[in-house]
Amino acid sequence: MVLDPSFVGRCYPAPGVYQVGREKIREFAEAIGDDSAFYRDPSAARACGYSDVIAPPTFAMILVLRAQQALICDPELGLDYGRMVHGTQAFTHHRPIQAGDELGATLHVEGISTRAGHDMLTVRCQITDAAGDPVTTARSMLVVRREDR
């Protein structure tokens, strides 16, 4: 095993607060080829009870990546980013992310194991709003492929 199992239980907060902007949501929606009015038109989103445009279900990954960056860059963990692949991803949305949200994210290392020579890293990212209420819980399994290939 390359990764140090004693890292289980560590937390990595994303730096600063992430302010969700309308144009970032639009940009993300365009990148996934989705022309829904919910992502572009505040009045259409408000007509359905939201405070502003809402974000696509996987937009939360932007927050997860910001928090993951701190983990990946931790020299003590010794993670080889070039060999890392994404194994699984899951989101639980307590409410949709909306433009105007000010979000924080903290990554928790939940598990480190080895399977067939590959290191498996399980992390949970908790995304909260300015009031501290949960918005999204994201779980990722990251695989660091062994070096003999």
Added chain:
Amino acid sequence: MSRRHHSEVTEGEQLPGLQVCVTRADLIRYAGASGDFNPIHWNQRLAREVGLPDVIAHGMLTMALANRLVTTWAGDPGAIVECAVRFTRPLVVPDGPDGALVELAGTVAQRRDDGTAVIAITARCAGQSILGQATSTVALT
């Protein structure tokens, strides 16, 4: 624009399918939008150096396309309360205007008494599955 109603949904129902052509330009655009600049998604040389056949798509782009199928059907993207996937096979995106064709399909796997429905999603490229155990849970009205 309104959210699909629980009474309109039946188990086993097929969602309208979705076919998406993913090109290298789409990967660059997704990299910028998501902040994931891992070079295996845009640099053929570096992708090959780590043992990949060619540039591969972000798994999260494939997951986003899978959920596009569901949000379009649900009528309101805020209806998705849970979604999960396993990335079983990389989506190789060759250079050129045609890129890689992804075929997405969804089925109502469960219609629950709590007003939610679980959609089972498949994503295939060239006949091979690229996502495993892909599901999204939708809160219906």
